[in-house]
Amino acid sequence: MQRPRAGSVRLPLYDTSLASRRSPSPDSAAYRARARRKRRAFLTAPSFSFRGRNYTLIARCVLGALVLLGICFWWAWEVHIEVAFYQRAWIRQEVERTEPLAGCFDPRNVSPAYNLTAAAQAKKYDVQAGLPMRMGMDCYDFAGTIGAVPHESLLREGHRHNFHTYWRVDLVPFAERQEWMLKSFFATQNLPYVKLILWSNGDLSHNSYVMPYLRRYPDAFEVRTVNVEQLARGTKLDGSHLLYSKDNLAWVDGDLVRLLVTWAVGGVWIDMDTLLTRDLIPLLEHEFVTQWDCYDKKYQPLNGALMHFRKHSPYLCEAFHIMARSHAPRSGTTDWGSSLYLKLWRRVVAAGITPFKILPFCFSDGRSCRLDNRLPDPFKADPKTWAGGRSLEDGAELDQALGKVFAVHLHNQWEKRFPKDGWVDRLLLTRYENRLRPAGFAN
Template sequence: MYSKLSNSASILPSTTTTTTASSSTISSSSAAAARKYQHRIQHILLKLKQHFIKRYKLITFIILIIFIIFNSIIETHIQISFYNRKQLTQLLPPHPPNLSRKCFTEEFISNPFKSNQNSFPSSPAYNLTLGSLSLHPKVLTLSPGFNLPHHEDCYRFANTIPLKPTPNMILSVTPTYYHLYWRSDLAPISDRQIITLKSLLATQDFSKSKSPNKNGYHQLNSQIILWTNPSTRSLENDQLLAPLLYRFKDRLSLKIIDLNSLSKSTPLENHHLLNTIFDKKAWLDGDLIRILLLWHYGGFWIDMDNLILRDLKVLTEHEWVVQWDCYDKPYEPLNGHIIHFQKQSPYLCEMMSIIVPDPFEIDHFSSSNSKSKQDDWDAQVLVKLNGLFSIHLHNQWHKQFPKNGWVYRLYINHWNQIID
């Protein structure tokens, strides 16, 4: 009995070994199958990737060919602007200011001399029957009446305006004033500002008027006035400006701004804005001063970041504010770096009437900048420049004109020859 049990016990390990071997064989087969399946999946994915890459390259090539053909046939104009929604409420208030109902009255315009000259808005200087605002038809039309979407249209339209006033234009017999403003407490006078003054001295008509004034003196047809704030009287002795002031003292003068005097008999008289208007960038005071100066003197306001290329006297039949560029901005169509108004114009009257209850503020969001219109130098650029009246440099005071650049070659060297 003992031996049978021993034999049975000796058989059991053999059976266990056989079972383990079979399990190992099955596990190896499963692992091999899994690896084969994984390899097949990777192979399929690789094939799909290669297929999509080939198709992607083909689609990209087709799109590129279509774009080249489309661009050779079609001219595309795209201009994108971004506007701060909060700032739009200032540009387009829900309740826009009403007109004063007095600036364009018949008493103000048709019979100005019947009004009390010391009361606003009576304006004996703004007379429709005399001077440049005659009721006679205008010779020139400065606005085509529709937008100019093509980038060549503006240049072609500017070239239709003659270089000088024509004999049949009815222009003012008084001198044309060109007002500029600079604060040396913010930045000293540099070559950039001197070049702006030279561009005016070289391009405007400074001949003597044909009709003498009440003193029998034949005045110059143009006068340039550089205005500055009271804290910058040192401009008189500025090493760059003083030679021009001395040499061209009959046509270029330096004057100090007196807001209290300029605002007398206007809605802005004794306004609190007059004492707080001088900001750190001369934006607020510059906006107010241009309105007051044109109200008292008439003529042109020109920002100091302009280069004047042509005689502006040909544009004095109309009152106008320059726009940003040829594209119509949906919210800010006007720029105002060059403005022309007659003395005591009702348009200026309306501006001051609006400022009193709602003083303007600085728009810190730079949403309007015509620097988006940039042209590479080519043979057509010179043709385009021939019709332009000015080049607006959009501040950028720290940038100087390259001595061998086109601005020097086409303009500054020529102005220096005339001035010097």
């Protein structure tokens, strides 16, 4: 073999030193293995890169800015989101469907016990504003337009307006928290013209918290045991098994008793978890329920925690027809409460009849609204401000608002206590005690 001559240069094609630096063929196993390693490295890389530039710092800056903006937003705004789920089948059946009335408003069917004269007479005060009154103190100011002096016909000599409330003794004993409702009643109402009837599923006449009021106000207070069969006489529920519906929350049976006693006796219903703030007689020109709150719940806009109907009212007669023809109430629901009132209201107006009135939310439920116009939480220590920045240090503005509305509905919460020297203690409870002290109820 002939050796290369000295000084000759090997061509690159035959340079074995370059062979190790050449890229493998795309069809080779080495090329495919290298591609897989690159893909795995890209997917697991802790930072972003593009054309060799690292964007980790930029990503961290953006993330930090978003966190800072979120903190600033949370500091400046309080977010409230309410979500409710309704079955469409239930909406179609129980809400949208409007059946004709049963004939209770036919003059031939109206009970002689119903006071048609009082129902038809001109009213002194209007209790519906025609606006939702969500801004500022509009609702409280509107409540102040209802004066302290009622229509003259409501103050007839020897006539007493019935007020009703209810307590289930098998769930919770009647004790100090329940007594506050009694104190609020006797401290705020026009006693020569009213009578409070405390209904129960047991005898409360010997209860130590009830007996002092029976002795002190024999003409303005009494206790009765609920007899649903007797109360339902003359209604569509007379003899029905539905009369024995109940649940462990006292919602179903409480709503039933509410309707039965106002039908059989007539008068104002007040839930036991309520503190009254002023005389209710000026409202009694009207038959009414109350607005649930200022949020205008589409399918549950009405509440019966404070309501008024005259004895054997055609409105209640129609309500019993609806109850008798509908499915049995579901446990722990407002099927015989808010849902029933809405159904009744829609049927009444569909028949061309003037409906019962709806008191604005703040008249009895001022704590159920937005932050800029709700009452402070009754069960927490006083904040520095309330209702959109109004001062609570001296309580003057809050005291003025409470003097315009008629009640504060507490929505159960029986296990909670009122804070010592809180606004409920100062502006309501202490004043009840002071007004009742001459009657011998001082603690």
